[in-house]
Amino acid sequence: MTAPAHARTSADLIRAEEPVLAHNYHPLPVVVARAEGAWVEDVEGRRYLDMLAGYSALNFGHRHPALIQAAHDQLDRLTLTSRAFHNDRLAEFAERLAALTGLDMVLPMNTGAEAVESGIKVARKWAYDVKGVPDGQATIVVAADNFHGRTTTIVSFSTDETARAGFGPFTPGFRIVPYNDLAALEEAVDETTAAVLIEPIQGEAGVIIPDEGYLTGVRELTRRKGCLFIADEIQSGLGRTGRTLAIEHESVVPDVLLLGKALGGGIVPVSAVVARREVMGVLGPGEHGSTFGGNPLAAAVGTAVVGLLETGEFQRRADELGLVLSEGLEALRGHGVSGFRARGLWAGVDVDPALGTGREISERLMREGILVKDTHGSTIRLAPPLTVTADELRSALGTLEKVLGQAG
Known part of the structure; x- marks a missing residue:
């Protein structure tokens, strides 16, 4: 036995x-x-x-007592509806998370990798519907030594052979440039570019911090070239670096923000894509979804996490x-x-x-x-x-x- x-x-x-x-x-x-x-x-x-x-x-x-209490309270009321119905916790979570980050709309998901995948889909849809990139030709520029997750699409633009070897064929549509190199980024971005996807600090690579001015340069370049800036703050965000977001060290606001990990308070998986209204607004009913994304338990815990961060403590x-x-x-x-x-x-x-x-x-x-x-x-x-x-x-x-x- x-x-x-x-x-x-x-x-x-x-x-x-x-x-x-x-x-x-x-x-x-x-x-x-x-x-x-x-x-x-x-x-x-x-x-x-x-x-x-x-x-x-x-x-x-x-x-954390406040997060455990939020979870306990919600467990006694409601845990899951799916997005087939509204639930009474989701609106507050989305409103407060948008306000905390200075953006407009929230797409709730579960894991960090799901947030990245969702951000890629939103950026491509925006490129076709708004920017006018011909269908099937959108590209996304990423940095070498990145870590954005381990799904098939994400490892397609990884430079870590341990993560890639044996998992092809890989998803096309990505261009890889050296991290912290604005000249290389400038050369890689063209009329097909939907977005530049960057970690403000590369975590898995060894906590690699770019030169001062790099993130500001990425923001300026993407505005000038007419593409989106997607900041992956799944590891670096939500207080870790002494700011709510690591990009705040350069007072930068991206078009799309990816959050996860700490958003679930160490209790449940919670992630989110937060974006400007004109970007997130390209999604219509049925074009993307998640059974558990935005569930009441996750929303209750996520709201409690936002509450802790709102104090600045x-x-x-x-x-x-x-x-x-x-x-x-x-x-x-x-x-x-x-x-x-x-x-x-x-x-x-x-x-x-x-x-x-x-x-x-x-x-x-x-x-x-x-x-x-x-x-x-x-x-x-x-x-x-x-x-x-x-x-x-x-x-x-x-x-x-x-x-x-x-x-x-």
């Missing part, structure tokens, strides 16, 4: 996954059973400081604690850290390859009670919940210093 989950050890549960769970992830060997705030606990009761926050899906920490925390993070990493430069890039409570940390791969450093930190995740090579990412304290950050950085010292 199989032992109940609560009676099985971490090793038991990891072994149990092997024959029945698809091997599309390579998780660290920790089995989380409980969580609160910035801390998680494994099945044996060991506690870890979560310095990854679900790739920014847990910006408000694990089980979490943006201020990320901004102020980001200084603690950056100062701590600067102190480690040359002491195992060869470089880093940080904005708000988000950092890509390059470890001296002689001390180990990013995976090896992540495993050593795990054994010391700190959870992070590698990106590529010897780079790890740090993205703690915005509820983390300064003392917790300093403790995590002290542990990183210890681990790097031991590796040396």
Whole structure:
């Protein structure tokens, strides 16, 4: 007889996954059973400081009381209608999210990849209906080393061969240019271009922050060339960088904004495409949809998330604690850290390859009670919940210093 989950050890549960769970992830060997705030606990009761926050899906920490209450209250009333009917939670969610982002209309979806796919469809429809691009000829310009999801269409314009190999044939209609290169972007955009799709900060690539003025340049170029600017803020948005949106660091407003991860408060999958009315208005009934997109439970949680952001508290925390993070990493430069890039409570940390791969450093930190995740090579990412304290950050950085010292 199989032992109940609560009676099985971490090793038991990891072994149990092997024959029945698809091997599309390579998780660290920790089995989380409980969580609160910035801390998680494994099945044996060991506690870890979560310095990854679900790739920014847990910006408000694990089980934030206001978000849990919103979910509990809605579970007692209504969870799903499908969009075949109206529900009493969706209008407020859309109104407040549009106001928070400074745009006009909201298309609610579930996952980040769905938001990206939806944004692509909206941009192409706009190109045909408004811009006058001949049918079937619309192009979208993207950046090398991007990460926008893992659907077949999205990996068609990825430059990561691990994500692409074995999944063709690929969807046409995309042009790839180097990130942070306005001259290359200018050359790639022509009369067939529906949109430029950019991450304001490239997360999976290692938290790559473009030069100051790049996003402003993208905005100016797309206006001048008559195409849309789509900003993918699924990881970078909703408080992570010390602003509601990362593009706000350059006071840029895109035509289309893609949101996800933190929009669901770490409780349910919630994503959205938010856009100018004249762009989103190209969609008509039956042209796009989702059974669960905009469901009452998601709308209730999403509205509570917007409510937390409307106070500005979490943006201020990320901004102020980001200084603690950056100062701590600067102190480690040359002491195992060869470089880093940080904005708000988000950092890509390059470890001296002689001390180990990013995976090896992540495993050593795990054994010391700190959870992070590698990106590529010897780079790890740090993205703690915005509820983390300064003392917790300093403790995590002290542990990183210890681990790097031991590796040396």
